[in-house]
Each structure stands twice: as structure tokens, then as C-alpha cells.
Amino acid sequence: MAATHWIPARLRATRALTPDIRLLEIEPSGPVAPVPPGSHLGVAVMIGERPDTRSYSLLDSGADGLYRIAVKRLPDSRGGSAYMHGLEPGARLSISGPRNHFGLTPGRPGYLLVAGGIGITPLHAMALALHGAGSPFRLLYAARTRQDLALADGLRARIGDRLETVTDEAGGRIDLAAAIAGLPPGGEAYVCGPYGMMEAARRAWAESGRPAQGLRFETFGTGGRHAAEAFTVRIPRLAREIVVPRNQTMLEALEAAGVGMIHDCRRGECGLCTVKILDADGTVDHRDVFFSDAQKAANAHLCTCVSRVVGGGITIDTADRAG
């Protein structure tokens, strides 16, 4: 992978979109070219005393020279969202990219965009791009409450009734099967949201019989079926017992304890950081997109960069065979 190139930037303005979602307007030090929808920005953050990086989807093309992101303060934050919420206008930032791993295919006969909660951010940019291009699309946007529908009012003003919102509090549900059935052949769906929504979308897509590559999704590896909690990992071969704190990934905890691991994407995509499960007395919360549903059900392996355990601990084996 290419070395990350950081450029200085300034936080120009912030605005509360909801009680826990904040819009940040970032002004890079140099001129920027418009970016395609789905792009994300790398931001250097400090987690306590430790530098780290986070990725945030851009809300629009940045054609006016500003990068706009929306950040949700997460209760299970590993520190990134708390840092981003603590920044004041004028703050100096280091940014990288933008990069795009969630590219929008042009020229499809129809598009279905599905957003859950803060997952609206990349789909916001896609909706604006598709609207600008005059492409047929629908954006389905779900959140817990009316108040949690960040960006909905602004979007409705720009794309009108192509935006459809539902909330849990109103008992709403996105009918994914019907929405997918309404897509013309060759149409594509783009999904970003909590794990359960993406699982449901993958299932509905598979049941529709459409080609797998027509469903596009992005995962930031946050959120699973269960809330994050601390758990214990035992590695008999290494005679180690390691506690994974609530706000750290299993991969990070293993590395911090000196267990040799290889990894790359840290999004549950590449499958490099997987370990073998020998025994689990808790429930494995598979949060990756690397394993198939059948593999997850078999529970023989897990992706340590995103997946967790709740209600107990786990016994694993790693690649280490040093005598």
C-alpha cells in the first residue's frame, strides 16, 4: 500500500445536526479537485496520548474547495468520535486522501440507496451526484427517531421525494425485498448502515436472484448484533489470557499483548487477521463481511479487527508455531 500522504487543514465550522451528530467543514491548505461520491477522508486523531487515524465519508463532491463530513458520537467509541466532537472551529487538522473504496457505477438503469443512521454520509454524496446526473434513484433512510434523521431536511430540499425516511419510533421498516424488486434489471443497490441492516440487505439481494456484485455496501466495522463489552481471549498454545476492553478491538488487544498478527483493511473485509476458534463460552458477534453466513454460523473462525464476543470469553489459536 502507498504511504499515506498527509496535508494540513483547518476546521472551518461545525454545526450540530442532531444531539449526537456533528457536521464538520474542513478547509484543506491547498486547492482540491472535486471527488467522486463514496469517497472518504482520512483524519489524524489523538486517542488519549496515542495518534491514530479515522475515515469519514464526504457528504458532497467538495466542488467549493471544502470537505464536509458528519460524525456521530458513539457510546462505544474507541476515542475517535469523542476527539472529533471536541474540536473547535479553527482547529488544525491533518487529513489524507480522499480515497474511494465505495465507488458509484455510472450509467446504471436504476439505483437504490439505503442508509441507516450515520450510514447516510456516503449515500448523501451519491444521492446528490445521481440527482445532478438526472439518474433514476431512490434513497431510503432509516433512523431510530425523527430527530436522528440528520441531513434529511437538507436532502429533501434538494432531491425531493426521491428521499423516503422511516423511523423505529413510528414503527417504520424499510421493505428491502419490495425496494429491490422495484429496481430495473442491471440496477444497483448501495447500502451503508448498521450491521443488521447490511445483513438484511445482503439476504434480500441474494433472494432476489440478482448478481452479487450489484449490491454495493460499505462497512466501517462498527456495530454488530450486540453492544460491545469487554471479554477474555485465551490462547492455550501461547499460555496467554488477554482481556479485550470494551473500547478496543480484539486485534488491537492481541497486538498490544505482543501476539504476532497480520492484518490490512481493519474493516472486516480482507480476512488477514482471522483466527481459529477453539472454544467459545460467549456468543461471537461476527461483524465482518469476509465470512459467508454459513461460515459465521459454523463459528470456526473470526475476524479479529471487527468481531467481538459477548456474554463470556473465547479460546483461540493463532498462527504462531515458534518452538
Added chain:
Amino acid sequence: MTDPKGYPLNAWYAAAWGHEIGRALTPRRICDKDVVLYRRTDGAVAALEDACWHRLLPLSLGHLKGDQVMCGYHGLVFDATGRCTFMPAQETINPSACVRAFPAVERYRLVWLWMGDPALADPDLVPDFHWNSDAPWVGEGGTFYGLKCNYRLVIDNLMDLTHETYVHAGSIGDEAITRSPFEVTHTDRCVTVERWMEGIEPPPFWARNLGRPGHVDRWQIIRFEAPTVVAGDVGVALAGTGARQGDRSQGVNGFFLAAITPETATSCHYFWNFVRSWRTDDEELTKALNRAHVNDGKGVYDQDHDVLEAQQRAIDRQPRQPFYNLNIDAGALWAHRLIDGMMAKEGRDPGKGVPPVGLAAE
């Protein structure tokens, strides 16, 4: 003065002759990007980034499975939109996996690719090159692939035909060209250089094709369409028969056609043709005209080829910017201005390389 090496990305560039693209995977470097071209089963041309997402092996070294390309290294498969449809040794597909797909349009016998933002790839913006495909025009051209000069040097060459007097003496060049005044006009997309040489001795090429004795009125009306297409309306008619006023019935008329595509900063692909509207059924004449242009180093375009590559070598050895310009360079300088304007509209400094755009997964 902008860096003359830059080129716009939001434009259609000729990438191949339509007849060259079939079911074989055809690699080509366009605008500093490696691209693989192939014809889908429905007859349309697909263009993908020629590098596997996984380990960058050129996909052109793999093979086609239906409309999809399988990498020849580990078997990853990509569809014509660049989406990965198969990954080895796993039951799922990495959602980031894709290669860039370039919008492609086949028109005027050429395959045109859009190298910039795919959302802006409007087929209506393909440059007007209809003389290459439409009656009454007939001709067979070719391509200089990998011509070792910056693409703008070719445009400069075509926008100022005084060079014919010296580079093409004995065929189409004569001193009337350097003696005759010319007029340069432009719109926001096109530049036209028009020159009339009235009552002159025709140069050998035109005398032969006119096939009638006497003085002629000769014209060269060169139309550049930004960023890289040139179509030159050329011909002669018996002097005083009204050609300049619109009656070309007493003459012969052809078009030289050029679609130039940047390959790298110092090389380009030069798609050329010479089409005519006289003796259009004469296939021998079509062949002869083709040979007159490229003839083992002795054709008209071979002569240009030598000059252009020598010019680029000189620039590389002893760069001196800017060039000195003469009044004859007015057409070329307007062309440069239109090209630079397109680049500025893309928010790019013409000298500063190429930012990531489109679907590229880095």
C-alpha cells in the same frame, strides 16, 4: 505559459480503430493510464484499468470469460463495469474490490474513451469526426501508436501548414503556402485556420489528382476541436471557377483527419486518415493514398513523424520554455488556450500531474 505536457481528462480520446477491437484483450496506454480494451458479446466495447485490483498484474495477460475478465495470476474476475465477481479461496467478495471502468463509445469508426469523471461522460461530446465514416468521404488511414512526442506537437504541426513547403516539398508543399495570408478564428470549442491560394500552379499531388491542366485555386481550411481532433478541408479547383464562393464542382476535395491521444507526457497515439470525395469507387487510389502517407519512411506522415520525434528529443535534451512563436503559430496557440481552458475547468494546474478520479480503488 502552462506546462505543455498537461492534458484534460474530461474529454473523449480515440483509443483504437473499431476494427482492431475484438475478443482479444488489447492493452493500450491512454493519458498515462494502462487500459485493456475488448468487445463484449453484445458488440459494445469495454475498457477497464489494465491492472488487477489484487497484485496489479495487467488484466490483458488474463482471458475473457463471457463479458468478464479473469486475471491470469490468481483468477480474480471483473465484469465490464469493473466490479469483482469472483475471489479465490473465500465465499464472499471483498466489497472494495474493483478496477476502474472507462466509459467507451464507438463512433466514426473509432473507439473513444473518457478518461476523467465518468459522471460527465456525455456521448454528445465526442468530437465531430464524421468525415471518417460518412459518405461521400472515402479513405483508409492508420495509427502511429506510441509516437514519441507530446501530443501538442502534433496539433502544432497540423495547425500550421507552412511546414508543408519544407517537410513535404515535392508532393503537397509549395511556396504559395508561405506566401498566402491566412485567417484564424475560434469559438469556445474550435479553432479554424483558413488559407486560400488563388491562381497558383498546383503542387504535384494535386495536379495529378485534379487531372486537368491549368492554374488552380487551392484551399486549406483546418478545423481543430478541443482537445485533440483536427479535420482539414483541403483541395484545389480550376482557377476562377468559384471554389472560394462555394462552388467546388470544378475541383477535387479531401479531408485530412487527425485524432491525437496523449499516451504519456512525451508520447501519443496519432490516428490519421485522408478521405476524398473524388473517384470514391477506386480502391487502387484508396490504397495508393494510404501508401502516400505511410510508406516505409517515405510517406507524407512519415516525414512529419521524423520531425515530431526529433523535435521532442531536442526538447528533452535542451528544454527552453517558452518556444519562440511566430504569426504562423496563431492557430496552434489558440488550440493550446482551449486545451488549457478545459484543464482549468477541471480545477487542475496543467503542470501538476493527475489527481485520482473516478472509480479507482487505490
